[in-house]
Amino acid sequence: MTGEALYVYAIADSDLAEAEVAALRAIDDGFINVITEAPVAAVVSTVDADKFSASALRENLEDLHWLEGIARAHNTVVSDLARQRPVAPVRLATVFVSEDNVREMLRTRAQDFAGALDRVRGRCEWALKGFLITGSVTAKPSGSTESSSPGRSYLERRRAERESRNLQLESVFAEAETLHQRLDGLSLASKRYPLQDRRLTGYRDEMVLNAAYLLPEGEPTELRRAVDNGQSQQLRLELVGPWAPYSFATLE
Numbered sequence: 001m002t003g004e005a006l007y008v009y010a011i012a013d014s015d016l017a018e019a020e021v022a023a024l025r026a027i028d029d030g031f032i033n034v035i036t037e038a039p040v041a042a043v044v045s046t047v048d049a050d051k052f053s054a055s056a057l058r059e060n061l062e063d064l065h066w067l068e069g070i071a072r073a074h075n076t077v078v079s080d081l082a083r084q085r086p087v088a089p090v091r092l093a094t095v096f097v098s099e100d101n102v103r104e105m106l107r108t109r110a111q112d113f114a115g116a117l118d119r120v121r122g123r124c125e126w127a128l129k130g131f132l133i134t135g136s137v138t139a140k141p142s143g144s145t146e147s148s149s150p151g152r153s154y155l156e157r158r159r160a161e162r163e164s165r166n167l168q169l170e171s172v173f174a175e176a177e178t179l180h181q182r183l184d185g186l187s188l189a190s191k192r193y194p195l196q197d198r199r200l201t202g203y204r205d206e207m208v209l210n211a212a213y214l215l216p217e218g219e220p221t222e223l224r225r226a227v228d229n230g231q232s233q234q235l236r237l238e239l240v241g242p243w244a245p246y247s248f249a250t251l252e
Helices: 054-060 064-082 099-108 110-120 150-186 221-230
Strands: 004-013 033-037 040-048 088-096 123-132 189-192 206-216 235-243
Touching: 004 064, 004 099, 004 110, 033 099, 040 064, 040 099, 040 110, 064 088, 088 099, 088 110, 099 110, 123 150, 123 221, 150 189, 150 206, 150 221, 150 235, 206 235, 221 235
Parallel strands: none
Antiparallel strands: 004 040, 004 088, 033 040, 123 206, 123 235, 189 206
């Protein structure tokens, strides 16, 4: 494969004008273009076809440095545009050979795309992460260990620590689940994500909740109040937003 291909970032309403995307910068510092096929439009840019071929992508997606750069550029385009109008982000590294292929995709899935845009119109996303506060409970060995040998005492302390931690985990997961059900009831929609490893979160505390909530635009007073009330001695919560509603509009 040689030449250029079209990288698709998102779908928007068909009234999207070239002027709205003129200031956006695409992957490899390219320029954003609009391909319209009523009732929707695709936000695209040209990329090197060899670099984004199927075989190249299989290799490049294993390169975390390359992947980070592509993801950052992709998300910047979508986030900047989402501040102006409803958009439905498409999956990272979605590439078409030609404009005709993009138009065919828009015609074939017009109803799905229009539905996704309507789902997020006038709405935004808030993300919540919950963490078990490390050291919030001190293990208490059962029984006396004064007459035990040093080795036995150590094993008993370790067993008590494991038992205490398991009980604490059960308790904090129950707290997080109760809170999520409360927030789900306050939201238009919600979505759970896999819990992240400490190496990804950057915290010593273990993650116990990773969720997103779809809300009308504006200050989420009730949601904030529920999150504040959900904080405890063993559960630390982080609420961030508003964001473009990726979780509820992303298209395959």
